[in-house]
Every structure is written in C-alpha cells, then in structure tokens.
Amino acid sequence: MKPTIFALSVCTALLAVSVTLANAQKNWKDQPDIYAELAKAPEKARNRANPLENDAEAVAAGRLLFEDHCLECHGDTAEGGKKGPSLRAPEVQNARPGAIFWLLTNGVVRKGMPVWSRLPEPQRWQLVRYLKSLGIAEPAPTATATPAPGKS
C-alpha cells in the first residue's frame, strides 16, 4: 500500500472513530444521576470558602470565563446545552461553593466534562461566583398552564 493511501485510510478511520465516540455520549437529560458527582466532593473541599466572595469584579470576570469555556456545553444561559446539564438546577445552585470548585477542578472525565484545573484557582473561584449569582432557573411555562385572567 502506498504511504499516502495508508495515511489517508488511517486518518479517515481515526476521524470516524473519534467523531462517533464524541457523539456517542448520552444526552444529560437521559441521565438522572447527572448531578451525583457534586455529592462526591470530599468534606474538606466542600467546606472551602470562596476567597473572592467579596470581590466586586468576580461575577463580571466569571461571566467572561463562562462564555469562553463553558457556554459551548452548558448553553448561553447556563440552563443546559447539547452536552452539559443545567447549572441553574437546584442541585448546583444549592451546592456549596467549595463543591462546585472541586467539580470544576476535577471534571467528570468519564462523562465528558474535562478537568478545568488548567484555569488558575482565582479564575475557577470567579466562575463559581458567577454561577452562584445566576440563581435557580424558573421552570419553563407549560402548554397546560392556567390561562391568565381575562385571556381566552
């Protein structure tokens, strides 16, 4: 086999396998235990306080970091995207800052969330501040909701 043909075959096979693997990941909505990893944070990590809790610029900086690194998976409003779950779910919003920081640092590698320790610690704490500032998302109105008075 000519080297060029061999190289092309290898590349095609590689592309097919890796794209298939990347897409084989389950949708987060089909995983009821998607937030279980947060509970695995060790007590010492959970109890860590956010050193930037009173930093006036932390939320704004965290928002930019979210847009740069998290939005692709978790969606524009952090309410969940194609790959990542909602970060405005009660499980996340009620979690302690230390637990969220621990999850950011360690990722959930087997479920597709990379480790984010490549971001320096202060940036991870800024992200935590931003996420906690979002609050729990209000449930989307359903089609069977009672109509407002005066409207048919």
Place this chain on the structure above:
Amino acid sequence: MRLFRCSLFFLLAFLLSSGSWVRPAEAQENPYFVTYDHYLEEPGNLEVEYFSTFGTQRGGNNFHSYWTEFEYGATAWWTTEFYLDAQTTFHDSTVYSGFKWENRFRPLQHEHWINPILYVEYEDLNGTDKTLKEIVGHDVEADFLEPNAETRREHQRELELKLILSSTVKGWNISENIISEKSLSNEPWEFGYALGVSRPLSLKGSPRRCSFCRQNFVAGVEMYGGLGDRYSFGLKDTAHYLAPAVAWNMPGGWTLRLSPGFGLNDNSHKLLLRWGVSREISGFAGMVRRLFGAKS
C-alpha cells in the same frame, strides 16, 4: 518552486481548517513546544496548529522545519493528533518529511498532585525530518549534515511512548516527560526527557474583554534532551536544550507561541528558534455530524 508549493500546502491546510465558518473556543494553552502537560483537548474540539523551527547548523546549511497538527478531543480522557511534517534546508531543497499519529490517554479520573498521561505515537517519516519535536538517544547536531537528496531515501517507522507527569500548583504548571522511542526496524530503544515550567502572568481573570490582559500571557521555560539508548544509557554523546517560551492566548481561539532554544553542549544546535500559531474550534464533532446530514 517546491518551497512555494510546500509552504502553500501547509498554509492552506491551516487556513482552510480554521476559517470563519467555524466557531472558535477561547484557548488557555501553555507555551511548551516539546513538553506535554496533562491537559487534553476538550471533547469534540479540534485544534489546528502550525509550528516552525529555525535551526542553525554548524558545518552545514541552516534549516527551517514546519509542521501542521490537527488535535482532536475524542473524549475527555483521549486526545488524538495527526501531524504533517516538512522542512527547508537553505541552499538545498524543501521536502515533505512524513506524518505522525499521536494519542494521549488520561488513566485517572480526578486531579492529583501528579497527574499521569500515557502517550503513544506512530511515526512514518523519511530521513529528512528536522522538526526536533523530541530529542532522544544520541540525536546530535552532526546527524543533520547530510543533504536532503540522500536522507529522503531513508524511511523510518517508529513507535514512541511517553509517560507525561504534570502538576499545577498555585498557577505554576510543572511537567515532566519521560520519552522512549523504538524504530520498527532492528534498532535499540532510545530514551529522552523534556521538562517544563510555566505560569500565566496573572492568575485572576479580567472583568473586561481584552487582548493584552496579563492573564492571556503564559511564560515558561523548557529543557529537553536525549538520554542515550538501551546499550548506552546516559548523557554521553547526547544533545540538550534550554528554551524560554511564551504563549499569547488571544480572543477568537487563537494562540501565538514563541521560544528561542539554546543548545547546552557541543552536540546541540546553537539555536532553535521556534514559533507557532494555533486555533481552537469548538464543537467540531457536531459540525462533521451535520455535514453528513444529522440534525443538530
């Protein structure tokens, strides 16, 4: 003419792969050229990279080697990478050197003080390869004296294994790579090392969008060299380099890197000036899927 065609090919490969039709991801890259840290590509992302090395050659012609890398995050624990290598030896010729296919695996789920990554690479190159992406065995400057017309007739198929150990402490990344390489013909295992230390100039993120914020610059230093082979392990007849390096992570997913490397002994090239540009593309897997008709 060959120089033109070859450069054009590499430039086109880079530009076509990172045009405006893709969605960029902000990069947060270390400045290393040779050393690997434990951070893999984010799943589904593709990073297209172009790197150059200008090397001085005592007793021969200086050279400019270059390679294009396509780095893809297959999963959060597996990154796969494909390289195309070429080089120009001044007053000689420009030649395509071959390809490499590299895979990195993360065996542990969580972060630890030291994080191991397993690295496996297959190389299919001719003898003209001058990328000096890793220095192993008794690779020395004198090996690069032969003209391209002779070395291009050689054919090397090699397997390279690395143990990557990396830690990040208080913003400092410290990485150690232990390298072993085996030619698939009857040659002994060769060994090498690469060490790297780096840190962003600022650890806190800026509350405003900016290109020149200190957080976007990562500075560091690399040291790499050979450790002999199975029959003559050690520092004798080996080359070693020390290379300060800086990376600028720009908006739009672009990263620029620069690193002047200096030979530390008489077996080393006096100067290896490296530079590179890369762009990270988000959601590449989804794009390919849609290309073949899948609904988003």
